[in-house]
Amino acid sequence: MERSFYHAPGAPDEPNQDYIVVATALEGKVRAVAARTTNLSTKATLIHDLSPVAAAALGRFMTGTLLLASGLKNESDKMTVSIQSDGPLKGMTAVTGSGGHIKAFCVEPVVETTRHAPGKLDIKSAVGNGMLTVIKDIGLKEPYVGSVELVSGEIAEDFAYYLATSEQIHSIVSLGVLVDASGIRQAGGYLIQLLPGADDETIEYLEKRIHGGFPDVTFLLEEDLGPEKILDMFLGDPNIQFLEGRPLSFRCDCSKERMQAALITLGKAELEALAKDPEGIELACHFCNRKYHFGEKELGELIADDN
Ligand SMILES: [Zn+2]
Known part of the structure; x- marks a missing residue:
């Protein structure tokens, strides 16, 4: 990947690594986040043996989750996002924190692939209707839980709708996963949020950018443009300020102890x-x-401990 003029502090130097960057622009009226998630989407596809439409849906979903979690600050902060829906995929869950690791799964990893048009996977039909739920645990007494109905099933609009209704933040969300016969070629996305100082002029300017034929995020990634460059192009602000960057990866934190804890919850009879x-x-x-x-023997010990 081309090392662009812009480099967010903390973003990796190695080409083609997955990472996320956070910036502010337009005189501090906008917060912007972009991520490249090709490798972590590929890893999820291989681990879960996902069919193409499931791979594209989970890739978009994980990317959206990472963009949403970009505001988490503390090491113990955690975000769980899930979709429960009536389409063939039935739903997806992703868990991430402030460290850039994500783990995720689809309820039904293998679903028939349909297309709206050549090359355009029909993610909306695979997802169907349902709910998007976000659980944010930032160390307060109770975790924050927000839930909205899916408005599109294409995932990006669903995240934008969640932010607008549940968190009252007007946002533009764009997510893309490009799949070919050999698997995932590109995955990534960006999120533009209006900050309290944003005026009508800023909103109008951003609307023009979205409706003015701005290329798909996967097209830009395919052209070797990284997250910084994508934000730079979208916002067109020479004074854009990159605040931070961090590498991203698919990583699960499961362990035998955690599995054991889950087993205990089944109860003694089971x-x-x-x-x-x-x-x-x-x-x-x-x-x-x-x-x-x-x-x-181990099960016997669990039963004995349970008494
Ligand atoms: Zn695991």
């Missing part, structure tokens, strides 16, 4: 039934498919 199998049981993590084996 555990006793499972413990009857001399082979033990195997549990797979939803997020990364890693398998965890619990033998007869």
